[in-house]
Amino acid sequence: MTLRPHRHPTTSLAVAIAAVGCTVYAADTNWRFAGHYLSMTGAAERTVFVVAVALALVAGALTASPARGSSRLSQGLPQFLVWAIAGVQVVAAYAESGLVAGTVRAVIGPVLAAPMWHFVFYSDPCHCPLGADRHTRLPQVERSHAGRHHAGRRLIEPRDDTRMHR
Known part of the structure; x- marks a missing residue:
C-alpha cells in the first residue's frame, strides 16, 4: 500500500x-x-x-x-x-x-x-491509501468540474474520465 x-x-x-x-x-x-x-x-x-x-x-x-x-x-x-x-x-x-x-x-x-x-x-x-477515494462521489464531481472548466478555457481537451458516470 x-x-x-x-x-x-x-x-x-x-x-x-x-x-x-x-x-x-x-x-x-x-x-x-x-x-x-x-x-x-x-x-x-x-x-x-x-x-x-x-x-x-x-x-x-x-x-x-x-x-x-x-x-x-x-x-x-x-x-x-x-x-x-x-x-x-x-x-x-x-x-x-x-x-x-x-x-x-x-x-x-x-x-x-x-x-x-x-x-x-x-x-x-x-x-x-493513495487514490483510495478517487471513485467516491465527491472526487468524481471535482474531476468533472475541473475537466469542464479547463476544457472551456481550452487549456485541455475533455477526457472521458472527467465525465460523471452514473
Whole structure:
C-alpha cells in the first residue's frame, strides 16, 4: 500500500488539542445539565454520565473511519451516532444557557468536537491509501468540474474520465 506523506506534527498536535478542548467544554455543559435537568446530584453519577458521553463521541469518531476498510453502510451508523450524540449535547447547551450563550456552548463544544475527533483519527493523509477515494462521489464531481472548466478555457481537451458516470 502506497501512503501519502504525513501532515506536519504541529498540525496533528493542534487538532488533537482542539478536539480535547471542545470535548472538555461539552463535558462541562453536560455536567451542569446533569445536575439541573437530570437530577444527578452525586459527583460519581455525573462523572460516569459525562465520561460515557465523551467516550461514546470519541469511539464513534474512531469507528466511523473510511480507512478501516469497511463498507459505507457500516461506516454510516457510527457517523450517525456521533452526530446524534452531538445533537443531544446541543440540546443540553441550549437548555442550560439559553439562545445566545447556548449557541456558543453548542458550537464550541459538541459541534466542533465531532469533526475534530474525526480529523484527529483520520484526516491525516497517511491513513488512506493513495487514490483510495478517487471513485467516491465527491472526487468524481471535482474531476468533472475541473475537466469542464479547463476544457472551456481550452487549456485541455475533455477526457472521458472527467465525465460523471452514473
